[in-house]
Amino acid sequence: NAGVTQTPKFRVLKTGQSMTLLCAQDMNHEYMYWYRQDPGMGLRLIHYSVGEGTTAKGEVPDGYNVSRLKKQNFLLGLESAAPSQTSVYFCASSYSAGTPYGYTFGSGTRLTVV
Amino acid sequence: GQQLNQSPQSMFIQEGEDVSMNCTSSSIFNTWLWYKQEPGEGPVLLIALYKAGELTSNGRLTAQFGITRKDSFLNISASIPSDVGIYFCAGQNYGGSQGNLIFGKGTKLSVKP
Numbered sequence: 001n002a003g004v005t006q007t008p009k010f011r012v013l014k015t016g017q018s019m020t021l022l023c024a025q026d027m028n029h030e031y032m033y034w035y036r037q038d039p040g041m042g043l044r045l046i047h048y049s050v051g052e053g054t055t056a057k058g059e060v061p062d063g064y065n066v067s068r069l070k071k072q073n074f075l076l077g078l079e080s081a082a083p084s085q086t087s088v089y090f091c092a093s094s095y096s097a098g099t100p101y102g103y104t105f106g107s108g109t110r111l112t113v114v
Numbered sequence: 115g116q117q118l119n120q121s122p123q124s125m126f127i128q129e130g131e132d133v134s135m136n137c138t139s140s141s142i143f144n145t146w147l148w149y150k151q152e153p154g155e156g157p158v159l160l161i162a163l164y165k166a167g168e169l170t171s172n173g174r175l176t177a178q179f180g181i182t183r184k185d186s187f188l189n190i191s192a193s194i195p196s197d198v199g200i201y202f203c204a205g206q207n208y209g210g211s212q213g214n215l216i217f218g219k220g221t222k223l224s225v226k227p
Contacts (some may be wrong), residue, residue: 003157033214040123042202044220058214062115090156102147102204103215105156 002026006106011080013081013113019085021109030096032074033058033103034066036087043090048076059112081113120203120218127193128226135221136178136187137203145184146179147215152199160201161188195225 004025013019024034027071033048049068063085065077074093078085088110092103127133137146138184147165149157160173163179163205170177186205189213190197203218 040219041215042120045214048214092156097147102145102149102159102162102206105158107156 004091004093004104004106006109009107010110011112013078013111015081015083015113017081018077018079019081020078020110021089021111023074023076023089023106025074025091025093025095025104026072026073027093027104028029028071029072029093029094029095029104031082031096032068033092033094034064034074034076035090035092036060037090038054038087046089080110083113086113087110087111093097118205118216118218121222122214122221123219124222124224126224126226129193129195131193133190133197133223134187135201135203136185137205139205139216140184141205142183143205143207143216144183146177147204148175148186148188149202149204149207150175150199151202151220154216155217157202182185190223193223193225195227196224198225 007022032050034046035043036059044060047066049055052071067075088108090108091106094103118137118139118192138167145160148160151157161177166183168179174191202220202222204215206215
């Protein structure tokens with residue numbers, strides 16, 4: 001099925017470890033986004049990309065890095081995980097800037113940092 | 115930055131009841147969107163609104179784009195157990211260079227059979 005695929009679905013990290021979350025979309029969307037979701041906080045934008053080779057900071061970018069080497073993939077990296085990064089991470093994509101059809105979301109990655 | 119106030123934060127209702135939730139903003143938007151997130155899944159688009167005053171339905175769901183462009187509401191009629199989830203409003207100003215969605219904090223809906 002066409003859509004946004006996130007891997008892994010679950011991960012437990014020790015404080016200080018690093019990891020990369022992968023997001024892949026097969027809809028030929030230009031724009032891709034990484035959000036984190038915490039109880040009572042809604043969805044907060046971490047980083048986004050407006051096209052292959054570009055990235056930009058969102059609302060809560062500290063402690064994360066991203067790369068968009070291929071149009072269909074958007075990677076989110078944690079260089080040195082902290083307990084405050086325990087969250088559910090969602091990737092999303094859209095056809096263009098401010099498409100009136102909103103975003104298509106992946107099913108999320110649940111990350112626990114101990 | 116822009117913020118959306120979504121209320122109520124949570125609702126516990128009996129099957130068959132109607133539900134109403136709303137979102138307000140200090141800024142205007144030219145698109146309002148409503149998403150539903152089921153447990154363990156990502157948000158899925160329910161309804162998109164593009165014009166001030168617009169009223170749009172999707173089955174038992176009805177949403178309206180406020181005339182001031184600063185608010186929107188979502189109604190669910192005759193709720194059923196599968197309506198359980200978190201409902202998010204989102205505002206967007208498409209046509210700009212960014213057009214990022216701004217999300218409300220969600221309304222968690224519980225339906226008792």
